[in-house]
Amino acid sequence: MPIITLTTDFGEKDHFAGAVKGAIYNELDEIRIVDISHSVSPFHSTEAAYIIQNAYKSFPKGTIHIIGIDSELNPENKHIAVLLDGHYFVCANNGIISMLTNEINPEKIVEINIHDRVETNFPTLDVFVKVACHIARGGTLEVIGKVITEVKELTGLNPVVNQQQNQIIGNVIYIDNYGNVVSNITKSIFETIGKGRTFKIMARTASFTKVHTHYSDAINFEIPKGKREEDGKKLALWNASNYLELAIYKSNPTTVGSAASLFGLEYRDTISVNFES
Structure with a gap:
């Protein structure tokens, strides 16, 4: 069973991080969950990108990384799942993943389209957990999304x-x-x-x-x-x-x-x- 990591701006006071972990265990009781950070500054995509870029390589290939930063779904903030460097990343298409794609070409990107099957106002808990657990069971990305070729770029990443x-x-x-x-x-x-x-x-x-x-x-x-x-x-x-x-x-x-x-x-x-x- 692969590892699922969590990187969020939830902090430690509220129930959010614990609820996400509980939802994962509810689907996969033998999964291993690792907290990378819950102290990302609120909605700070660049900070999250830097943290995940420098943490993910320490995990074994096949690890699934949930990034719960600025994840509310709207027409300008879709959800994606990315296979890159042997790792899976589940996050909003808000530029976070572009720090990784600047250096390594992704093997596959899909825009998640399971929202009609999941009622939620907490996407990290409901949508991202569903996707991560699907991948952990050996499911393919095409089942939960349509293939796309580009991700949104963060500005100011390059000097x-x-x-x-x-x-x-x-x-x-x-x-x-x-x-x-x-x-x-x-x-x-x-x-x-x-x-x-x-x-x-x-x-x-x-x-x-x-x-x-x-x-x-x-x-x-x-x-x-x-x-x-x-x-x-x-x-x-x-x-x-x-x-x-x-x-x-x-x-x-x-x-x-x-x-x-x-x-x-x-x-x-x-x-x-x-x-x-």
């Missing part, structure tokens, strides 16, 4: 490169629990445009001329602990997903502050990289 090829203009796409700021600038595009040139990263008043691989790379451990700059040190690094991240070493948003608070950065704010001409 812009200027005509002179000496500047990348990116944006903040995610702020993690530590207040670290993740941009949409990948290591791949950075190296392709940079070609080994010196550079300066700018984000409001903060600037960086070096990108680290690990957080602790920013610390000079040859200097005695009492004398070196450590807590509160700013740094840029390639995070585990190879996105450019701005961080504060051992940050704590409630005490020393975080990259987001200290640099004054929020979702969609600009982060640019200027290369030496």
